[in-house]
Amino acid sequence: MKVAALAGGTGSAKLLRGLKAIGAELTVVANVGDNAWIYGVYVCPDVDIACYTLAGIADRTKGWGIRGDTFHMLDLLGRAGTDTWFRLGDRDLATCLARTQLLREGLTLTGATEAIAEKLGTGSAVLPACDEPVQTVIRTPEGELNLQEFWVREKGRPRALGVEYRGSGKARPTARVKEAIGEADVVVVCPANPVTSVGPSLAIPGFIRLLKSARRVVALSPMVGNSPYSGPAGKLMEAVEVHPSSLGVAKMYSGFADAIVISDKDARMAREIREMGLGCVATGTMMEGGAGEARVAREVLSA
Numbered sequence: 001m002k003v004a005a006l007a008g009g010t011g012s013a014k015l016l017r018g019l020k021a022i023g024a025e026l027t028v029v030a031n032v033g034d035n036a037w038i039y040g041v042y043v044c045p046d047v048d049i050a051c052y053t054l055a056g057i058a059d060r061t062k063g064w065g066i067r068g069d070t071f072h073m074l075d076l077l078g079r080a081g082t083d084t085w086f087r088l089g090d091r092d093l094a095t096c097l098a099r100t101q102l103l104r105e106g107l108t109l110t111g112a113t114e115a116i117a118e119k120l121g122t123g124s125a126v127l128p129a130c131d132e133p134v135q136t137v138i139r140t141p142e143g144e145l146n147l148q149e150f151w152v153r154e155k156g157r158p159r160a161l162g163v164e165y166r167g168s169g170k171a172r173p174t175a176r177v178k179e180a181i182g183e184a185d186v187v188v189v190c191p192a193n194p195v196t197s198v199g200p201s202l203a204i205p206g207f208i209r210l211l212k213s214a215r216r217v218v219a220l221s222p223m224v225g226n227s228p229y230s231g232p233a234g235k236l237m238e239a240v241e242v243h244p245s246s247l248g249v250a251k252m253y254s255g256f257a258d259a260i261v262i263s264d265k266d267a268r269m270a271r272e273i274r275e276m277g278l279g280c281v282a283t284g285t286m287m288e289g290g291a292g293e294a295r296v297a298r299e300v301l302s303a
């Protein structure tokens with residue numbers, strides 16, 4: 001089965017592993033809203049976590065970066081007086097340096113990502129949602145912060161007043177993304193933060209139209225009750241006036257998704273979700289170990 005997976009960070013990685021394990025012919029469409037220039041290199045966390053996961057080298061404990069990475073560069077950078085709040089590992093830095101170099105040589109982000117993914121041995125295509133810079137900007141009482149500043153430097157503490165996808169108006173889904181979504185038997189929206197990991201792609205003009213034309217779109221909710229499995233989804237959903245629950249996720253996706261898989265702990269929400277015109281399956285959505293990841297992947301593909 002051909003699957004195009006819209007992916008963000010940690011939660012998405014588990015489902016990507018599950019989809020790969022059950023033999024899906026996978027193309028990942030990764031969020032670009034978290035991308036940032038840090039320490040002089042272009043960091044693309046969601047593109048990289050997808051690449052590292054599919055190549056089998058991801059640090060599963062942290063949920064980002066490369067397993068067994070070291071931080072010698074950061075130590076020296078810190079000694080040289082740089083504020084090293086962003087823990088970019090040495091091997092992870094190599095990926096970012098290679099990408100920065102390829103971009104400077106004139107490759108698109110898609111081209112640079114494909115070159116790196118091939119060298120890492122991902123076995124599946126990993127595509128950024130677009131080639132133009134789209135940055136998630138969070139308005140807080142202390143000013144505007146990009147996602148890494150909000151989540152990593154400020155530890156998600158500032159009050160979120162609103163969210164903007166800066167640059168999205170000038171972005172377009174790439175030809176490779178159009179092809180992947182057009183050819184997919186199922187487009188899977190991974191259990192990612194709907195505001196910061198899926199929202200930036202949805203804000204690209206033409207992206208929702210593309211999803212509406214897909215054969216089938218199924219989302220896996222990242223929420224249980226009012227909390228996400230990880231990350232700041234609840235807080236940021238409230239900032240854009242969406243109820244922080246699977247009901248809110250379903251509302252955000254109801255314009256293009258055919259079905260949503262939610263936690264069995266939220267089974268009472270299924271009726272209201274179906275009234276929005278979405279199919280709804282309530283099941284255990286916690287992905288524990290390889291068997292759990294594969295089971296949930298199967299549930300999503302058959303929802």
Ligand code: FO1
Pocket residue numbers: 008009010034043044045046048049064065085086087088089092147148151152
């Ligand atoms: N997340 C953290 O909480 N702290 C870090 O120091 C950190 C460093 C980091 C370096 C490279 C990378 O690709 C991701 C990194 N992340 C870090 C994860 C990242 O901030 C977010 O979790 C993603 O942007 C959300 O998908």
